[in-house]
Amino acid sequence: xxxxxxxxxxxxxxxxxxxxxxxxxxxxxxxxxxxxxxxxxxxxxxxxxxxxxxxxxxxxxxxxxxxxxxxxxxxxxxxxxxxxxxxxxxxxxxxxxxxxxxxxxxxxxxxxxxxxxxxxxxxxxxxxxxxxxxxxx
Amino acid sequence: xxxxxxxxxxxxxxxxxxxxxxxxxxxxxxxxxxxxxxxxxxxxxxxxxxxxxxxxxxxxxxxxxxxxxxxxxxxxxxxxxxxxxxxxxxxxxxxxxxxxxxxxxxxxxxxxxxxxxxxxxxxx
Numbered sequence: 001x002x003x004x005x006x007x008x009x010x011x012x013x014x015x016x017x018x019x020x021x022x023x024x025x026x027x028x029x030x031x032x033x034x035x036x037x038x039x040x041x042x043x044x045x046x047x048x049x050x051x052x053x054x055x056x057x058x059x060x061x062x063x064x065x066x067x068x069x070x071x072x073x074x075x076x077x078x079x080x081x082x083x084x085x086x087x088x089x090x091x092x093x094x095x096x097x098x099x100x101x102x103x104x105x106x107x108x109x110x111x112x113x114x115x116x117x118x119x120x121x122x123x124x125x126x127x128x129x130x131x132x133x134x135x136x137x
Numbered sequence: 138x139x140x141x142x143x144x145x146x147x148x149x150x151x152x153x154x155x156x157x158x159x160x161x162x163x164x165x166x167x168x169x170x171x172x173x174x175x176x177x178x179x180x181x182x183x184x185x186x187x188x189x190x191x192x193x194x195x196x197x198x199x200x201x202x203x204x205x206x207x208x209x210x211x212x213x214x215x216x217x218x219x220x221x222x223x224x225x226x227x228x229x230x231x232x233x234x235x236x237x238x239x240x241x242x243x244x245x246x247x248x249x250x251x252x253x254x255x256x257x258x259x260x261x
Contacts, residue, residue: 018184018186029187030185033191093187094186095185097145097188098186100143101141101181130148131148132145132146133146135145136143137142
């Protein structure tokens with residue numbers, strides 16, 4: 001098995017606020033991430049796909065296809081406000097963890113839609129900033 | 138990792154001097170901008186969407202790494218200050234500050250050419 005990783009960046013706004021908690025609890029848990037209008041990040045998504053190198057190219061997956069998939073999952077979030085513009089985050093806090101979960105699910109759907117049954121996602125790593133990342137395997 | 142089990146990481150910078158060994162260039166006092174990456178692994182709280190509080194993570198690293206060692210001579214704190222030793226020392230002192238089992242690994246990047254991880258983990 002070999003793992004191929006591709007990355008793509010997108011810029012989004014968000015804030016952290018859990019409606020089922022009180023104002024005080026939100027402030028205590030989320031601190032300055034809990035504001036009415038939010039703040040922004042230049043996220044970078046890395047998707048690692050595991051599979052067997054195939055054919056004369058010995059590629060796990062055509063990288064331009066993987067790039068296309070990354071574009072399709074990140075473009076709806078790019079230059080948008082996650083809390084206001086993305087239905088998946090109307091009722092869940094767009095923490096980096098939840099955004100990573102959402103993106104993994106979207107990438108899995110895109111891979112399945114194209115009929116690639118022999119590929120699996122090894123891991124998703126989402127950088128909120130160059131110094132802060134979340135990884136999901 | 139099971140689904141919904143995450144690794145989360147935060148990196149800080151410690152600018153410090155040190156010397157290692159008795160001979161060679163590393164034995165002369167010199168300094169680095171150490172980039173220390175601290176990696177936690179755990180379950181996400183479904184209600185908050187977090188594995189661990191961001192501000193608490195910041196505070197712990199600020200108090201136990203930056204405030205103590207930024208601008209210091211690391212040899213005043215640790216007997217051996219190779220990247221390997223620092224990764225192990227930082228892991229050991231940070232382990233006590235997080236809930237049990239949450240601290241997964243510490244990675245010390247000494248320069249753009251070399252970094253050290255403790256503990257060594259499969260699939261890291």
